[in-house]
Amino acid sequence: MTHYKSWAACLVITVLCSAAMLLPSNITDAMVLSEAGLANGELWRMFTAHFVHTNLWHFALNIAGLWLTWLLFVEYFSPQRLLLALAFSTLGLSMVLFATNNLQSITWYAGLSGTLHGLFAFALVLDVNKKRVTTYIIIIFGIGKLIFEQMGGSTQSTAELIGASVAINGHLWGAVLGVVAGCIVKVLELQQQFRD
Known part of the structure; x- marks a missing residue:
């Protein structure tokens, strides 16, 4: 089965990130997530920050990650599911970073990595039912990566490459919110099955 709409969504995200790379810095500065910006009522930053990148390496790493995610899990990104997952992992992530004072410690946030x-994480929650060994291996490595980052594991080489600190709390909260969104989808789909 082909997933044209899902691949189109992946392409749209790629195009948004690509277009943001072409914008002058005075515009992209107004797109990043910052406490000062949100305090001034610039709520668009909660969405736009996720499509702005610090440099070409930052952009390339995130776009490669996006396409890898789609290659592995395209079947889970129907339009309805994707809207929920994106809402949690963009707007939800921005709200959590603001509410937990993470923006004070990192000053600003930009990029698609969270x-x-x-x-x-959303796709992995939905994939668990298939009981594939690879899914469990990816989950173990993913949790290990998040723990490594939270325990102070070196992100220095990545920071040097992308020209900014690695927002490890963005990664953590993004994964947590993806799990929550995946669980919501599973519950809603189970309720639908019981109704049918």
Whole structure:
């Protein structure tokens, strides 16, 4: 079965990120997530920050991660599911970063990586039912990566490459919100099955 709408969504996200790369810095500065910006009522930043990148390496790493996520899990990104997953992993992530004062410690947030962690975790929650060994291996590695980052594991080489600190809490909260969104979908789909 082909998933044209899902692949189209992946392409749209890629195009949004690509277009943001072409914008002048005074515009992209107004798109990143910052406490000062949100305090000034610039709520668009809660969405736009996830499509802005610090440099070409940051962009390339995230777009590669996006396409890898789609290659592995395209079947789980129907339009309805994707809207929920994106809402949690963009707007939800921005709200959590703001509410937990993470923006004070990192000053600003930009990039798709927190959203990618959310989409990846979302798809893994839905994939668990298939009981594939690879799914469990990916889950173990993913949890290990998040723990490594939270325990102070070195992200220095990545930070040097992307020209900014790695927002490890963005990764963590993105994954947590992706799991929540995946669980919501599973519950809703189970309720639908019982009604039918």
